[in-house]
Amino acid sequence: MSTPKVKRKFKRRYDKLPTVLLFVLPALIPLIVFWIYPICRSVYLSFTNWDFISPTYKIVGLKNYISLFRNPRFFEALGHTVVFTAGTLIPTIVLGLVLALLLVRNFHGSGILKFILFSPWITPTVAISIVWTWIYKTDGGIANTILTALGASPLKWISSSDTAMLSVIIVTVWKSLGYAMIFYLSALERVPGELYEAVALDGASKWRTFFDITLPCISPTTFFLMIITMVNSLQAYDQIQVLTQGGPSGSTRTLLYMYYQLGFQEFNMGQATAVAVVMILLTVGLSVIQFKASEKWVHY
């Protein structure tokens, strides 16, 4: 005789649904229109041979995926994505924390310094990247002027496939550094001062204090920044477009840039959306791994 009970329970659980929907709907509509629908549409398109222009196309099944996995360009781009993501993530977090540690104690001018370091984050990436193309100029660019002044030999920066990826990474790290710093600053300020006193009385050195107290206490921020920076890096487009257009000879072509080239330059939308689907899976997969791993090292 448990059916009525279950029913009642069911009813109680869902009888608030209309009210809840009423409040959530305004937020849900843009989400559906601009995010869920395009994702579903992309997944659908990745099984077609649409060329981005023709009004008609055919369903081709897994053909796009098969040719993608046979394409060395795809694996090259995947490799570049990994290098770019790791290459931006680690320095952004490490240097952001170093800056925050230097600036957490207020001194004369620290406010201005914080603002200057943060300002790249609020400047459009396109604008930043244009300035960096001047900095990276082989003849007379600031980067090479500095290198020569330091007695090093000048580099070809974005014009060489050896250094192009490094150049794009430098710009990206430089841009997001201030953002990481701001988050770390507030995290550091929230560590209770008594913990530092207790650990000093326990006999810990500065170094140990940092690893045993500071790092664990700010681990939620580190985790947050890792996710944000990772997603940002996977989605980086502006700086690649302005600085290198994926070149020279594909050395800065990430998955996202490959998607753009396939879809909007080669008009192979089916292939392009297949890349996009792979990227979505990659992002979700990496996030899941990070969340799982975070249970081990993040202390809330």
Place this chain on the structure above:
Amino acid sequence: MAEIILKNITKEYENGFQAVKNVSLDIKDNEFVILVGPSGCGKSTTLRMIAGLEDISDGDLFIDGERMNDVAPQHRDIAMVFQNYALYPHMSVYQNIAYSLKIKKIPKSEIDQRVHEVAKSLGLEELLDRKPGQLSGGQKQRVAMGRAIIRHPKAFLMDEPLSNLDAKLRGQMRVEIADLYQRLNTTFIYVTHDQTEAMTLGTKIVVMKDGEIQQIDNPTNLFSYPVNKFVAGFIGTPTMNFFEAECAEENGLVVLKTVAGRIVMNDAKAAKLREGGWIGKKVTGGIRPEHVILSQDGENTVFSGKVNVFELLGSNAIIYVETEAGMIVMNTSQVQVYEHGDKIALSVIADKVHVFDPETERTVTN
């Protein structure tokens, strides 16, 4: 195990505020010293200077004969229990207690043995795997003590360790701390704003006010021979009654004349008052509520008035009486029920009267 000497220690904060003024204090090896005083009187600051968490602006601090002013807290070998416990939130109880030993690179097996020993003595064995967030206030308190005990430090500093606990637990922990002191036989410096706590725990109590030491004494002397009006009022509950009086000589006796009567001073007090030239002058009188008694006949009435509040506490009663000399509180064991507005005549035990200089507030009859 350490002798701690504070010599003319002053603390001036960056904003120019002097939180501790010229404090001198000798703490002997294995002594239990209590710093007590109202909030903001500089107790924590004093303690933190001893621990090395706060710079000493002026004066000298010696631990075992060695000047420690410029020694980092890491190298003073002093343990402290913080008011909010300051447990490491991401470490288990075990790791919290073991941490100082781990830093000293003591072998794992020895750490393990010592942690279990300490945990057993504090009743923490079941909780070793928990994080501080999963503990009650009393348990956190124990962990904080465990973290201090395991080091066998030269001295234990405790800053209001019981203030975050409820009344019942506070009483229980007080007993445990006293017991701990007996077992460890180490120098303890204990800070509290609660005079009851100080009186029940301490053998040597330092009463502070506005950054200055008022009196250093044992509980009995603090209670019976306070050096000034502040200490007299601070120690004991309900607080001492103060009243205006005039010191006079009548028929060869020294008396305090109050609005409604007179108190005859005993020989010792009379001598002090004569010596000090107080005859004919205004003084402040003080009498503890437990030394206020009912006036049997009209003869020795000192205060008379109406009962304002009557609190029956079981074996004794507190009676607040509105008199000509202001509110006088009586703590009596002769429990007789009074109603609000009942007329009542009060007398005092003359031997227990304190007399203060109304200007300097110093006791003149000690």
